Structures are given as structure tokens and as C-alpha cells.
Amino acid sequence: MTATAPHPRLTKAPTDPHRARGPRLPVRLLPLAPAVVLLLLFLAGPIAYCGYIAFTDLQLTGQAQESFVGLDNFTRAFGDEEFLNAVWLTLVFTVLSSLIGQNTLGLALAALMRRASKPVRTLTGGIVVTAWVLPEVVAGFLLYAFFRREGTLNAILDWLHLPSQNWLFTLPILAVSFANVWRGTAFSMLVYSAALNEIPKEITEAAEVDGAGGWRRMWHVTLPMIRRSIGTNLMLNTLQTLSVFGLIWVMTRGGPGGRSQTLPLFMYEQAFQNSLIGYGTAVALLLLLVGSLFSLVYLRLLRTEV
Amino acid sequence: MPVRPTAALLPALLVAATLTACGGGSGSDPDTVRVSFKQSTDNSVKVMDTYLADIKKQFEKAHPGKKVELVPIKAPDSEYYTKLQQMLRSPKTAPDLVYEDTFLINSDITSGYLKPLDPYLAKWPDWNRFIDTAKAAAKGEDGKTYGVPDGTDTRGLWFSKDIFAKAGLPADWQPKTWNDVLDAARTIKKKVPGVIPLNVYTGKPVGEAATMQTFEMLLYGTTDGGTDPLYDKASKKWIAGGQGFEDALSFVETVYEEKLGPDVSDALDPNVMTRVRGEWLPQGELGIALDGSWLPQDWLPGSGHEWPEWSRVLGLAAMPTQHGQAPGKVSMSGGWTWSIPAKAANPDLAFDFIRTMQTKANAQKWYIANSGIAVREDVAEDPAYAGAQPGIKFFTDLVAATHYRPAYPAYPKVSTAIQEAMESVTTGDASVEEATSAYTDALKDATDNQVVER
Numbered sequence: 001m002t003a004t005a006p007h008p009r010l011t012k013a014p015t016d017p018h019r020a021r022g023p024r025l026p027v028r029l030l031p032l033a034p035a036v037v038l039l040l041l042f043l044a045g046p047i048a049y050c051g052y053i054a055f056t057d058l059q060l061t062g063q064a065q066e067s068f069v070g071l072d073n074f075t076r077a078f079g080d081e082e083f084l085n086a087v088w089l090t091l092v093f094t095v096l097s098s099l100i101g102q103n104t105l106g107l108a109l110a111a112l113m114r115r116a117s118k119p120v121r122t123l124t125g126g127i128v129v130t131a132w133v134l135p136e137v138v139a140g141f142l143l144y145a146f147f148r149r150e151g152t153l154n155a156i157l158d159w160l161h162l163p164s165q166n167w168l169f170t171l172p173i174l175a176v177s178f179a180n181v182w183r184g185t186a187f188s189m190l191v192y193s194a195a196l197n198e199i200p201k202e203i204t205e206a207a208e209v210d211g212a213g214g215w216r217r218m219w220h221v222t223l224p225m226i227r228r229s230i231g232t233n234l235m236l237n238t239l240q241t242l243s244v245f246g247l248i249w250v251m252t253r254g255g256p257g258g259r260s261q262t263l264p265l266f267m268y269e270q271a272f273q274n275s276l277i278g279y280g281t282a283v284a285l286l287l288l289l290v291g292s293l294f295s296l297v298y299l300r301l302l303r304t305e306v
Numbered sequence: 307m308p309v310r311p312t313a314a315l316l317p318a319l320l321v322a323a324t325l326t327a328c329g330g331g332s333g334s335d336p337d338t339v340r341v342s343f344k345q346s347t348d349n350s351v352k353v354m355d356t357y358l359a360d361i362k363k364q365f366e367k368a369h370p371g372k373k374v375e376l377v378p379i380k381a382p383d384s385e386y387y388t389k390l391q392q393m394l395r396s397p398k399t400a401p402d403l404v405y406e407d408t409f410l411i412n413s414d415i416t417s418g419y420l421k422p423l424d425p426y427l428a429k430w431p432d433w434n435r436f437i438d439t440a441k442a443a444a445k446g447e448d449g450k451t452y453g454v455p456d457g458t459d460t461r462g463l464w465f466s467k468d469i470f471a472k473a474g475l476p477a478d479w480q481p482k483t484w485n486d487v488l489d490a491a492r493t494i495k496k497k498v499p500g501v502i503p504l505n506v507y508t509g510k511p512v513g514e515a516a517t518m519q520t521f522e523m524l525l526y527g528t529t530d531g532g533t534d535p536l537y538d539k540a541s542k543k544w545i546a547g548g549q550g551f552e553d554a555l556s557f558v559e560t561v562y563e564e565k566l567g568p569d570v571s572d573a574l575d576p577n578v579m580t581r582v583r584g585e586w587l588p589q590g591e592l593g594i595a596l597d598g599s600w601l602p603q604d605w606l607p608g609s610g611h612e613w614p615e616w617s618r619v620l621g622l623a624a625m626p627t628q629h630g631q632a633p634g635k636v637s638m639s640g641g642w643t644w645s646i647p648a649k650a651a652n653p654d655l656a657f658d659f660i661r662t663m664q665t666k667a668n669a670q671k672w673y674i675a676n677s678g679i680a681v682r683e684d685v686a687e688d689p690a691y692a693g694a695q696p697g698i699k700f701f702t703d704l705v706a707a708t709h710y711r712p713a714y715p716a717y718p719k720v721s722t723a724i725q726e727a728m729e730s731v732t733t734g735d736a737s738v739e740e741a742t743s744a745y746t747d748a749l750k751d752a753t754d755n756q757v758v759e760r
Contacts, residue, residue: 059417061387061417062715062716063416166569169574252576255509255729256729269722273722
């Protein structure tokens with residue numbers, strides 16, 4: 001994180017307009033052209049197309065001609081109990097698994113690993129990262145096997161003489177949240193490990209000399225210093241969690257009774273099972289909105305200076 | 307840094323050239339038939355591939371100078387439809403021949419993706435050999451036919467003779483009414499503890515299997531066998547939940563309320579279908595299963611879970627009508643058809659390929675290879691077909707009492723609404739009356755209010 005001192009050439013530019021403007025500018029921008037073309041074609045294009053489709057009643061099949069329906073898809077969404085249920089579950093899933101789970105656990109692991117011996121560090125890091133590099137679907141099957149009625153978790157509970165139950169049935173949203181924590185903590189851990197390594201030793205030592213204990217050092221020194229990393233991590237985590245699909249699909253298919261049907265699953269059901277591409281796309285745009293709301297909150301939190 | 311404009315333009319030009327090249331591929335070679343089909347996601351299952359390779363060889367021999375290009379789509383069902391529908395939208399990607407599920411064919415007809423085959427069928431004598439219900443399976447709302455079925459499936463009751471013996475039930479069991487089925491399950495529950503008496507699929511996690519293998523098997527058994535309880539053909543409207551609908555839901559409710567079925571959490575597990583075929587039936591943990599004719603496909607040699615003894619261990623019974631009213635038994639049928647896309651480049655050649663597949667000998671080969679049920683009378687009557695596998699004769703005889711779904715464009719949504727109603731009575735979240743009225747609301751929503759009370 002380098003300080004952004006004003007670039008000398010940028011400050012000079014207005015005094016010498018010929019250097020920045022005039023016939024040379026298009027030529028200077030030319031090398032960017034391929035990238036811009038690619039971005040427009042493959043990024044902006046589909047997004048704009050999605051934006052358009054969300055205002056039509058386009059179906060994958062079962063329709064001779066689509067038509068423009070204005071805001072119908074959006075008003076329909078807000079009157080649709082299943083949609084509201086999906087929004088609520090998405091928030092629960094995101095707060096539980098990303099904000100609380102991955103973020104805190106990642107930070108805790110990173111902090112603890114700094115004090116651990118090298119073999120312990122390597123081993124823990126290895127295990128956590130393995131969960132992360134597994135394909136989403138594989139992770140989904142592993143956790144399905146863990147939580148199902150004859151699964152590992154219940155075997156352990158039985159062994160401890162604790163009551164067992166079908167977790168995917170009784171507490172589906174909690175089970176999939178846990179699965180997401182299991183899978184995604186590695187990312188936070190890596191981000192925080194890097195951030196903690198950037199804190200100069202002298203500052204921590206000075207705080208220690210001043211008599212600050214572990215918790216106070218964490219609260220007053222470490223956390224403020226890695227605030228930017230926390231923000232970045234939260235934002236990336238949240239955006240990734242909002243779009244989790246495969247994991248939940250494999251474990252519960254959004255069930256039972258829609259009790260783990262987050263927005264991506266709802267969207268999939270509408271678009272590809274009910275063939276309502278227009279409606280599904282509108283829901284996708286709303287999901288984008290939820291994501292940007294989260295991002296705005298994080299950006300605001302970050303703005304206050306140290 | 308000085309930049310020569312040409313150097314900067316070059317990559318852009320290259321990109322543009324590549325992109326144009328991408329769009330240039332087309333299937334308009336007049337001598338090649340491009341055939342799209344659903345390839346099994348299981349690498350060890352090559353039934354369709356082998357069969358089509360054989361037809362390709364026959365076709366190319368009989369049509370010198372013509373070529374067949376097989377275009378497999380390797381995907382599970384729902385993704386296959388999605389991929390196919392995307393291909394059908396454009397003449398550049400549309401193949402000459404596609405393999406369509408009757409579940410969705412009417413949606414694709416409405417979308418204008420498919421070509422009516424009537425002019426071809428009129429000149430094809432073999433078409434008269436197809437049974438009438440099967441002919442209707444690929445008929446659009448406009449009365450034209452859009453596909454040639456390559457077989458069908460039927461559904462019935464599978465039961466474990468071992469468990470029946472322990473429960474004191476007969477080995478040649480044939481229930482006459484729904485109550486007979488429930489009573490058998492109650493007897494098993496009482497006399498053979500530790501097994502699941504009866505499995506009926508339910509709820510959204512199992513999807514269309516819940517609608518078709520369970521609900522419609524019940525619902526179509528509440529009528530006189532001739533009237534469609536879901537869709538009114540005369541007014542072209544869907545039928546609101548009535549007495550028959552409530553009775554069918556009550557059956558499901560009874561099974562789960564009296565704990566005659568699997569544990570609710572297992573019943574609503576998306577993998578329950580695999581467990582029925584792979585664990586519960588082969589391991590003798592399930593008394594009665596309401597399921598489809600294709601089960602033995604999973605137990606064939608080379609499938610990874612061979613179970614050749616099944617025909618000794620399991621008995622088969624037709625699903626009875628509600629009170630035993632005529633025709634006494636009920637079955638549902640689906641299946642796949644071969645269709646020609648509206649945007650196909652070589653439709654004539656494509657129909658020739660269908661004709662090659664549907665010679666009597668080739669059709670018979672196919673039914674036997676994929677545990678399919680014949681839709682051609684001449685094959686159904688052939689002893690070589692009926693004796694090819696245990697169970698084939700039983701399930702072929704059910705064709706006489708079978709129903710096809712009203713697979714109109716709204717059907718997938720209607721099916722989801724049915725699954726939701728089933729799920730809510732299975733979990734006990736709603737009473738039968740509540741679930742039925744919720745169904746009627748969902749039905750109005752799914753069909754733009756094209757609903758009629760009856």
C-alpha cells in the first residue's frame with residue numbers, strides 16, 4: 001500500500017496542453033484499443049444485453065416472440081414470496097458464512113499461525129488451502145457426505161452420545177453456510193497473513209513496552225493497521241459468497257421447501273427450469289444491486305482516516 | 307514512446323479477424339446430416355453412441371456420397387435442454403436432426419424451433435405401425451406432428467418378494483385399489499420392522515420424477531381413464547385443483563404421515579432416486595417402489611452395479627386406479643422423439659436418417675439396447691423383443707393403459723407447482739386443502755390465468 005503522491009507529469013500536463021491533447025493523443029491510446037475492444041465485446045456487451053433482457057419477457061422456449069414488458073419483471077419479483085425468501089436467505093448466508101465465518105476465522109487463523117512453529121504453520125495452511133482449491137462441486141459432495149443422515153458428523157455425535165439429526169433437512173441454511181466457511185476461509189487467511197506481515201515489528205514492540213496486552217494490541221494496533229485489508233477482504237468475500245451456486249446446489253438443491261434457496265439458486269430455477277430467461281435476468285440484476293450495496297457499505301467504512 | 311499506428315492496429319485486426327472466423331462455421335454442407343443427441347454423462351454407458359454409429363454406417367452405405375456427422379451433447383437432462391434450445395435458435399448452430407424429450411417438445415414447437423413432419427409422414431408407410439398414444443406424444447397444439455418417437459417408458463409397482471414373504475403377502479401380488487397398496491405397506495410396517503414399506507417420490511428436490519412417477523400415477527387413476535385431469539383439451543385450459551387432486555395429495559400425505567414411506571428427510575434428498583435403485587431395492591431395504599420401467603438399465607452387466615438376480619427377487623404389479631374403476635390400472639409414459647429443427651439445412655436427408663433408424667429391425671435393436679418400451683405394434687408383438695429381458699412384456703402391456711403428460715409450454719411450471727404441493731403435505735407444512743388451493747393459485751400464475759374449474 002504505497003502513498004499516492006501526485007505524479008509529476010500529471011501535475012505538469014495542464015501547463016503544456018500540446019503534450020496531452022492534440023493529434024498525438026489518439027495514437028497514444030491506440031495500444032489500448034485491443035483491450036478496449038475485447039472488454040466491450042466480452043464484458044460490457046453481455047452485461048448490456050442482460051440489462052435489456054431483464055426488461056423483456058424472453059423465454060428459453062415456449063414462446064414465438066418476446067416483447068418489451070418494462071418493469072414487470074421487477075415488480076413481479078417484489079410480489080413473489082419465493083424471491084423475498086431468497087433475498088432473506090442470501091443475507092443470512094452472506095452474513096453467517098462470509099462476514100462472520102470466513103472473515104473472523106481467517107483472521108484468527110492468520111494471527112494464530114504467526115505464533116505457531118513452522119511445521120504447524122505449514123500443515124494448517126496446507127489443510128485450509130486444500131479446501132479452497134477443491135472444485136466447488138467436489139467440496140459440495142464432501143460436505144453433503146459430512147452432513148447427511150448417515151454422514152460423518154452424525155457418526156461423531158453418536159460416538160459422543162449426542163443426539164444426531166439430518167442437518168441438511170433441519171438446518172439447511174446453517175449447513176450450507178458452514179460449508180462455505182469451510183471452503184472459503186483460506187482466502188481470508190491468506191489476505192490477513194499478508195496484511196499482518198506488513199505491520200512493522202517496532203510498532204507492536206512499542207505497544208508491548210507500553211504495557212498493552214494481547215487483546216488491546218489486537219484492538220488498538222493491529223486491527224486499525226490492517227483496516228484496508230479487512231475492507232478489501234470483506235468486499236471480495238461478500239461478492240464471492242453472494243454468487244455461490246454449485247455448493248448449495250449439490251448439497252440441498254435449495255431445499256427442503258426452499259429453506260436454503262439463495263438468490264443464485266432462485267435465479268437458476270426461474271431461468272433454466274421454468275425457462276423464464278427475462279425474469280431470471282431481472283433477478284440477476286437485483287443480485288448485482290445487493291452486491292453493490294454491500295460494497296458501498298464497506299467503502300464507506302473504509303473512508304474514515306487512521 | 308513513439309508508436310507506429312500499424313503496429314498498434316495489427317492486434318486489433320487480428321482480434322476482429324478471429325471473431326469473424328468464429329461466427330463463420332455453419333452446417334450448410336448439402337451432403338452432410340448433422341445429428342445432435344444426448345450423450346450419457348456416465349462414460350461407461352455407450353448405448354446411444356454405439357447404436358448411432360451403427361445407423362450412421364448403414365445410412366452412409368445406402369446413400370453414397372452423403373455423410374452423417376454425430377454431434378453429441380454430454381450433459382444431464384436439464385442442461386441438455388438448455389444447450390439444445392440455444393442451438394435451435396440460430397440457423398448457424400441448428401443441427402439437422404435433434405433428440406427431443408416429449409416433456410419439452412411442445413415448448414420448442416411453440417417457439418418455432420421445429421419443423422412439422424406431416425408431409426414426410428404421409429409418404430412413410432411405417433408410420434401406421436406406431437401406436438396412437440405415441441403418435442400423439444409429439445403433436446403440437448396445431449395438430450401437426452413434430453417428432454418420431456423412438457420408444458417410451460411406463461411405470462408400475464416394484465416389490466420385494468422376500469419382504470412380502472416375511473409379511474405374509476402373496477408373491478403374485480396385484481392390488482386392485484389404492485387402499486390395497488396402502489394396506490400392503492401397513493402390513494409390511496407391522497410385520498417387517500426395519501425396512502421402508504413403500505417409496506413414492508415427492509417434492510421439488512426430485513423434480514419431474516415426483517410429478518410423474520408419483521403424483522400423475524395417482525391423479526390419472528382418479529378419472530375414468532379417458533379424461534385428462536390436468537388439462538382440458540377442448541377449452542385449452544389447465545384444470546384447477548379439485549377432488550381428484552386432493553385425493554392424490556391425500557395418498558402422499560398418508561404415506562408420510564403414517565410413516566409408510568422413507569424418512570421425510572431422505573425422501574426430500576435430491577439423491578433419493580439413486581438410493582432407491584442403487585441401495586434400497588438391491589439391498590432388500592424397500593418393500594414397494596412406485597417407479598419406472600427403466601430400472602433394470604442400472605442393473606445390467608457392465609453398469610458398475612450389476613444385479614442379474616433382480617428378476618427373481620423383485621415382483622411387478624400394475625398401479626391400480628383409485629377405487630379399481632375401469633380400466634383397472636394406470637401408467638404414465640414419456641420418452642424421446644427425433645425431430646427436425648425449423649432451421650435445419652438438410653431436412654430431407656434428416657428424415658431419411660429417421661427412416662433408417664426406424665426400420666423394424668433397427669427400432670427393435672434400440673428398444674432392447676436401452677431397456678425401452680416399444681411404440682411400434684410390429685415390434686411389441688415380436689417374441690424376440692418380448693423375451694429379450696424380464697419385465698419387458700409386463701411394461702409393454704401397460705402401454706394400453708398409459709397416459710402422456712399434457713406437455714404444453716406451461717407444463718414445466720405446472721409440474722413445479724405440483725411438486726411444491728406434494729412437498730408441503732409431505733413435511734406437514736400444509737393440509738391437503740391448503741396445498742390444493744396454493745396449487746390453483748400457482749397454476750393461475752404459471753398459465754396466465756388459463757385455468758378452468760371442473
